[in-house]
Amino acid sequence: MPSLSGMLTVKSVSRSFGDHQVLHDVSFDVRPGRMTGFVGANGSGKTTTMRIILGVLGAHGGSVSWHGAPVTGPVRQRFGYMPEERGLYPKMKVAEQITWFGRLHGLKPATARHNTDRLLEQLDLAGRANDPLDELSLGNQQRVQIAAALVHDPAALILDEPFSGLDPIAVETVLNVLRERSAAGVPVLFSSHQLEVVERLCDDLVIISAGRIAASGAREDLQSEFGTPRFELVVDSDAGWLRDLPGVHVVDIDGPRAVFDIQHDAPLDNGRGAQTDQQVLQDALRRGAVRSFTPVVPSLGEIFKEAI
Secondary structure (H helix, E strand, O other): OOOOOOOEEEEEEEEEEOOEEEEEEEEEEEOOOOEEEEEOOOOOOHHHHHHHHOOOOOOOEEEEEEOOEEOOHHHHOOEEEEOOOOOOOOOOEHHHHHHHHHHHOOOOHHHHHHHHHHHHHHOOOHHHOOOEHHHOOHHHHHHHHHHHHHOOOOOEEEEEOOOOOOOHHHHHHHHHHHHHHHHOOOOEEEEOOOHHHHHHHOOEEEEEEOOEEEEEEEHHHHHHHHOOOEEEEEEOOOOHHHHHOOOEEEEEEEOOEEEEEEOOOOOOOOOOOOOOHHHHHHHHHHHOOEEEEEEOOOOHHHHHHHHO
């Protein structure tokens, strides 16, 4: 059997339903020890891609590999999958069914029970262990679904909308559990419509639009690729003088605080030429004290809009 630690690779995957092609040569990597956010509008192909990775759907072209080898049934058995729609039993007790999912993945009874107890504690569900699932709130049911995906200590995690229905405190609880798995070397692929959560959590980002990959890569690289050179300056006095500098576009100004872009292709102004960020800083220092001067990176929402 291939090694059960490594990188998950989706390469040139396509898929159609009847005459409608929903995935077009989809390719990206989910690297070990990295949290990869998978974002796109409804109907963009996220869930279809995840189901192909898990073997729930077949691809009509391309491949999915794990550690450089084709993904087989025994390898998928070691993956953890959380579908967007809940796949739990409403009348079954919480701990009982998490343990049962562990047994389905091949764990011995004692190990399944031990892992269940640990996860219920981590996810603040220990007090509900013996309650039927349908007596829990929707947010707590979501946490049980996450526990079911994690109980067998999966080698890779594929999570479809894991934060749906969670309040901010529950989101933090789940984030901590996922970060722990990622820090241990597990590759994690998760989709979410909550872009602010993706931005906080992801190391890498994959943006899909109409079944095609619009952008993918490390978060910092995409911020650099899709962002303009933007800075925030805070001085002691009014920063309105920034408007007079060539190659500087003021985005927002409020007395001593200003946000501005550097436009390197700006025309010359009286032979002085466009400014660089360091030239702006030097100019500010000549005028008085500078309290802060920091680059402003684009948000995930801005990158998403630009990419699609």
